[in-house]
Amino acid sequence: MPDASHKLKLGALIALVVGSMVGGGIFSLPQNIAASASAGATLIGWLITGVGMLTLAFVFQTLANRKPQLDGGVYAFAKAGFGDYMGFSSAWGYWISAWIGNVSYMVLLFSTLGYFFPVFGEGNTPVAIGCASVLLWLLHFLVLRGIKEAAFINTITTVAKMVPLALFIVLAAIAFKLDVYKADIWGAGNAELGSVMEQVRKMMLVTVWVFIGIEGASIFSARAEKRSDVGKATVIGFVGVLLLLVLVNLLSQGIMAQAQLAGLKNPSMAGVLEQVVGAWGAKLIGIGLLVSLAGALLSWTLLCAEIIFSAAKDHTMPEFLRKENGNHVPANALWLTNGLIQLFLIITLFNSSTYLSLLYLATSMILVPYLWSAAYAVLLAFRGETYETDAGQRNKDLFIAVLATVYAIWLIYAAGVQYLLLSALLYAPGAILFAKAKHELGQPIFTNIEKLIFIGVLIGAGIAAYGLYAGFLSL
Helix, strand or coil, X not given: CCCHHHCECHHHHHHHHHHHHCCCHXXXXXXXXXXXXXXXXXXXXXXXXXXXXXXXXXXXXXXXXXXXXXXXXXHHHHHHHHCHHHHHHHHHHHHHHHHHHHHHHHHHHHHHHHHHCHHHCCCCCHHHHHHHHHHHHHHHHHHHCCHHHHHHHHHHHHHHHHHHHHHHHHHHHHHCCHHHHHCCCCCCCCHHHCCHHHHHHHHHHHHHHCCCCCCHHHHCHHHECCCHHHHHHHHHHHHHHHHHHHHHHXXXXXXXXXXXXXXXXXXXXXXXXXXXXXXXXXHHHHHHHHHHHXXXXXXXXXXXXXXXXXXXXXXXXXXXXXXXXXXXXXXXXHHHHHHHHHHHHHHCCCCCCCHHHHHHHHHHHHHHHHHHHHHHHHHHHHHCCCCCCCHHHHHHHHHHHHHHHHHHHHHHHHHHHHHHHHHHHHHHHHHHHHHHHHHHHCCCCCCHHHHHHHHHHHHHHXXXXXXXXXXXXXC
């Protein structure tokens, strides 16, 4: 356990939340949303997302305050409520989501550089992958120097990335035209968008992706200077990022029509600002995106290693992942994570996977951990555990947790069958590490209920594997 000099203060925790949420997604948000929804449907979608993610933020805050002994956030909540295999699956799914997200960030970062240097192309040329690999290992050795030092650098990059975003909002607000925003507000003139509810459903994964990282402070709960800061950082970070995202999205719709936004090349914020102020606006956003992605890569490198390290500390992951170096950094977890990121970077040379396809896969992997966290909060309030003298707060927390659970189920529905099956394909191999951890403890691998759940995962994985082979599923 790190000593007091290695603990994280409230500001560092907020920066971890904001830094991990504000990555590449916000810079591509105008096009990503316009490709799926009209301005009116977008408002409905943001309302659902805002309420849903706020309930999740409150869930993480409540669980951090009421179960301060549970380190590791989404992993620990699932294990405490639903057993070892569900806890392992949450850690495994979150971890895979995090490092696949880092691969997508690498692709987007060098795709953005391709705007200035054509040799980087769409971010998956040999030169781009080579440079991404160098960046990956530079971040790796930076983190090995210490979590607190890396978190300090993350705080600096988080502040730096806010500058171009704030400038965009000011300039876009000045250029906003209400008649542009209201034109075909429900998308009736574009049959490809579908019904309003279909538009809302299709935009949900994009809105969820830009909020992933909301649980960042809870992942580092064991390293927080004050446990109460974990909940505060979660809510403060969420509210700030929500305001930022909604303003970027809605102001863009008052500058360019839906069809124009949908046709922009990403990062689409660059195209919007170029429409307002000319070519220098696009360059400013490009530079802002590079800074933002660098900071997000650092945040997620920290989160990737911490989640499986936390799971290994209480024997849900194998013992070798518990090893820390002299700087209190989970070294083996970091090496395993970045080794897999390197492998997937190489795979992108031979595969047509793009930023968006990697984004959707990463998002679908994290939905299950979110669901188990919300469900645990329901269980806690329903049982009255930790609420023995606080009946009024219990009812309030139960209501919020139920809303968060319904929202998480809605997200899994919105992801669609394709990504649910592909998630199963990635969840299934994790049982090897789970079995190793159980063997180290001399315990049976699964309970009877867990056997049935694992069989379901194997069936889904089998369908996904056949689907990829037959061609009716693809990345």
